[in-house]
Amino acid sequence: MTHPGEITRRQLLRRIGMTALAAGPGAGVLSACATAGTGGGEPAATPSTSLPASADPRNPFGVDAKKALEVVIFSGAYGDAYAKEVHEALYKQAFPGVTVTHTATQEIGTLLRPRLVGGDAPDVINNSGPKSMDLAALAAEGHLADLTPLFDAPSVDDPAKKVRDTVTPAVLANALVTGKNLVLNYTVSHRALWYNAKLFAAKGWKVPATWQEFTALGETAKKEGILLFAYPGQKGPYYQLWNVLYTAAKIGGNQVILDIDNLVDNAWTAEPMQRAVTVWVDVQTKYGDKAYFGLDHTQTQIKQLQNKVLFYPVGSWIENEMVKDIPDDFEYAIAPIPEVTGADKMPYGAIQVGVGENFVVAAKGENPQGGLEYLRIMLSKEGARRFTEKTKNVTVVNGAAEGVDLPAGLLSAARAQDKAGQNIITEARFEGWYKELFDYGTEQINVVMAGRITPAEFCARMQKKADDVKKDDAITKQTRSQ
């Protein structure tokens, strides 16, 4: 594969860690504010557990070495071996003889909501996946430990450095829930369209940069019996909702997503949003296959591995997710969303780069100090590097992926990010803030993609739902400025 101006692997990796994620123009990420809205009859905020940093840099939180630690991991595309074999092992190494209980689940909320409410919280939780818990509601009840002491603690590798200076700035911006540092996002992922680079090379096809090229390729592929595009319609088609939102951001800039997150009036009916929905519905109608409305994500991904689908909207975790099934003639690569209008606010090449996997520490658990220490160990160079080795995905820890042999897809993502420069599409946070709105969106995206309503109706319905959420004073509101 030849790419103009190719940079070395080493440079790339450094950049993933260092420059990643200074999302949006400007550098004021640290000042990003998410303020708590005033919900009607909300109880007075319970004081969050603030742990004084003790003097010992090797045990800044004063962990009781004999106290057991319980870790619950969302076992999605990254699996749970990284926790069991890396982070928990490192924790046991730090406190010899300590007991660490490990649970892996795909249904975090089902498993843990009753336990938290019932006062039986595990210490560390990876609150991710479609069944994750509402963090704002948990925060309002004081269930989540304040992570500020963690960010201010000395890092494992260099006691002179604070943890906050060893991670990409987006971690700090995304740590805020109702104005407090409560969440650690651990992984970095690249989202756009993914395709088989080897197939393109074999056929002599070029990655389309404009919508015309994109649909023209659709015609070519159709003749070969290949679909231009497919997304999984079953069990939460959120990949396509993301895809449409990111396309809207490419057309109209990140402000489109910011407005949607901030529940700004008519944010959903804005022109870029309408346009984004329209072009994707058009692609689905002309080049899609309605069978995919009934397939889930791995089923769809298997189809792509069989070269039945050209482009698939997803994040860089896909490579690890499908690692067992990738045939020899397949190599994952990322393609930016093509230029839609010819005058998109973001130039061709913009991709979404974001942080993910929400780790929280339970404030009312048995061992919150141990929980913070566990996160500090996760953020050590060794913890992060071995995570990358296990999952073939990079973490938020600067420079931790250096020297690790990364697979082709991830390298293509790094290259794409390098080309994108400052044109990084932001993540939509209403997914975690207003679950009801997000769930409704994943339902309605199928309705519009299947042609049962028009794009304008889709936008109108989403706007109505957003207005309902805005009016509902039982829902805690949050805002963001970038």
Add this chain to the structure above:
Amino acid sequence: MERLRKYGFVAGFLAVPLTLYTVFVISPYAQAFQLSLTSWNGYSSIVRYVGLDNFGRLFGDEVFWRALRNHGILLLALPLTTIVIALFLAFLLNLGGGTRGAGMRGVWGSGFYRVVFFFPQVLAVAVVGVLFQAVYRPDEDGVINGVLARFGVAPVGWLTEPDLALWSIIAVMVWQAVGFYVVLFSAGMAAIPKDYFEAAALDGANRVRLFFSITLPLLRDTVQVGWIYLGIAAFDGFALIQVLAGEKGEPDGATTILPITIYNTAFSYQKVGYASAMGVALFFLTVTFAVLTLRTTRRERVEL
């Protein structure tokens, strides 16, 4: 003394069941009624009373009405279809054989059929759900669509077409339930004295007439029992829909029945108070429905 002994016995026999039932069934329901008057979110330590607001909101909630409508369809279609198919199969099993020799007889191999028909009944709903995901797959790799493809029929989106999805799910429930009722009705038919049929057959009545004029009226009670069983089973559609169609009653909420909506409202959206109000509304609808049914089918001694 005898009176005392009797009362002691009655109290002794009722104590444990009444306690268990009151503690684990009635008290949670009483709390649910109470919660329906609040805006509790499931996490909060403070519970705020909002009076009948939740019930007012129900009237304007299209999700609730859609769920109610689907629930009604399920409650009618499931018992009706199951009973018709089961009666038909039971009739064939027991009386479909020839009239060779003395009287009517079952078809050859009826023992085998009876065993096979009952199979789905012993499978857990979750198993059935996963199984039918494969059966209903929307592309030509699905079991049904694969067969259809052999005849040149384009794949059908059994679970993805809003007009089809609920019926696809009802079909699975019927598939699972029929065997139980075949056995139930077979037993009923076996109990009908053979000479009834012989007399009628001698009079020249054909099988269809035999069925409608002898079998069906004599099975009335058994069919009624079946109807009540199935009415209860309809509530269990929850698990099947969750596994088969999805958490939110996809597509477009076309397979949403009330349990799905209540579950999501309470556990995904943290509106426990509002969800409880939905449950209470459902309770009163069920009671009304039950009272009406019992009134119209009331019989002397046995309520069944």
Add this chain to the structure above:
Amino acid sequence: MAPRTTAPRRMDRPRPGVLSGLSHVALAVWALLIIVPLLWTFLASFKNNTEIFGDPLQLPGALRLDSWGRAWDKAHIGQYMLNTVIVVFFGTAGTMLFGSMAAYVLARYRFVGSRLVYYYFVAGLAFPVFLALGPLFFVVRQFGLLNSHVGLVLVYIAYSLPFTVFFLAAFFRTLPAAVAEAALIDGASHTRTFFQIMVPMARPGLVSITIFNVLGQWNQYLLPLVLLAGAPDKWVLTQGIARISTMAGYEADWPGLFAALSITILPVMVVYIIFQRQIQSGLGSGALK
């Protein structure tokens, strides 16, 4: 289904022959509708992903047994199966004991408030279970029975009572009174009369409602979902299957999923086939009364 034409068997009279043939067609079609999906599941456990997502009518290319091992190890099917058997056994036993006791007293004894108690039980039929889930969680927690099989068994019993009492009360009312009265006059205690005379007489009704309860509790999904959430090692089969199904999605291990399904289906089938005669006769005679 493809229309099948079966030649009518020659009989001494033509009409019944045709009818009998048609009967066989209808019965065979329904039997196929049941056997084919089950067989497909079984075969799919030997396929690999590509074959599962290929032609559904194709046989597996090789007899791959590794998926069975994976399903057994990773999905803890054996553990879940054992848990389910324990819970359903004690749940049904308790339900039958307490349910028949209550039903008997309510059906055969006149005392103040007996109608009221009867309706108190029957009202439980109109409550949807999921409405109670939230509060039930806290009730069970209060007793310290969360994440325990004991708690689940007690809850199963409590929730099975309304229908059991409703059904058995009706059944006990149909039994002749003379035998019990004679026993009482002979000096047998009420308790002895119940266990030694009434229970054997009510056997058909008890068998049929037992089967109903076993099936109902075997299939229960919601109650364990909430009450055993924190203890995955205590989960029952329905939870296990739901989990494997989600897991199959994330790990793309479809053969493992179908192997797990086969592992759960096979023993149940065997047990059912062994007992099918008893089940069918019990079901029939009980429901007829």
